Amino acid sequence: MNIESAAVNILKRGVELDTKKRYTEALVCYQEGLQILVDKIKGEVDDSARSYLRKKVEEYMNRAEAIKKLVLQQKEAGQFHEQVHIENNSTGHGYKTLFGRFLDEDVKYVSVEDPYIRSFHQCQNFLRLCELLVRSCTNLQLIELITSKDGRSEGDQREWFSNLSTDLAKYRVKLVVKYSETLHDRQITLSSGWIIKIGRGLDFYKAPENKFCLGVYDLDLRPCHETTVDIVHSKNVKQSYG
The missing domain is CATH 3.30.870.30 (MITD, C-terminal phospholipase D-like domain)
Known part of the structure; x- marks a missing residue:
């Protein structure tokens, strides 16, 4: 399944930054990549492709939400x-x-x-x-x-x-x-x-x-x-x- 290459590159960069614990940068990449995927879903007519893209959006959205919580916890604890x-x-x-x-x-x-x-x-x-x-x-x-x-x-x-x-x-x-x-x-x-x-x-x-x-x-x-x-x-x- 070939997702929009721009989204793939941005999301890959997000994962790379996420791994290095550069969370706020990773979050920016996830949000940009997700926006591209969401826009692509709107124009996608093939059901299986739409379902695949939705699954990917859900995966990255969950990770982005987890990072937001993590950053908030670290800020509150003065450990960011x-x-x-x-x-x-x-x-x-x-x-x-x-x-x-x-x-x-x-x-x-x-x-x-x-x-x-x-x-x-x-x-x-x-x-x-x-x-x-x-x-x-x-x-x-x-x-x-x-x-x-x-x-x-x-x-x-x-x-x-x-x-x-x-x-x-x-x-x-x-x-x-x-x-x-x-x-x-x-x-x-x-x-x-x-x-x-x-x-x-x-x-x-x-x-x-x-x-x-x-x-x-x-x-x-x-x-x-x-x-x-x-x-x-x-x-x-x-x-x-x-």
């Missing part, structure tokens, strides 16, 4: 931990791909701690993150950035943040920038409780080979430096905001 290892020169790790699944209407505040949002390309990375947050988090009110000052281009750094702040205000989002000379940790904290810790911070992409190559704008196509991303959940996050 998902790790993604980004290999040197690998691609497919844009911010949306890495943690876009956690950006939703529950996110009202975002805190970004990263000592290296200083040079032009690093500030552009932060800008890309802000674009993603504004598009994904419909109830977003505040983005807080804690970083360090750039001695060489401090004036530029302040101007870039000022421009960004003005633009974010058009979307009713306030930008607060704080400076710390002792900051070492790099993490993105969402008011919904999710904490994304990237070993290298936002700046884990390699510089593009030139200004006219793939990956200049689409970070999923940009080769990366090796780093580790740890995703955890804390129920105490909400209390520390506002």
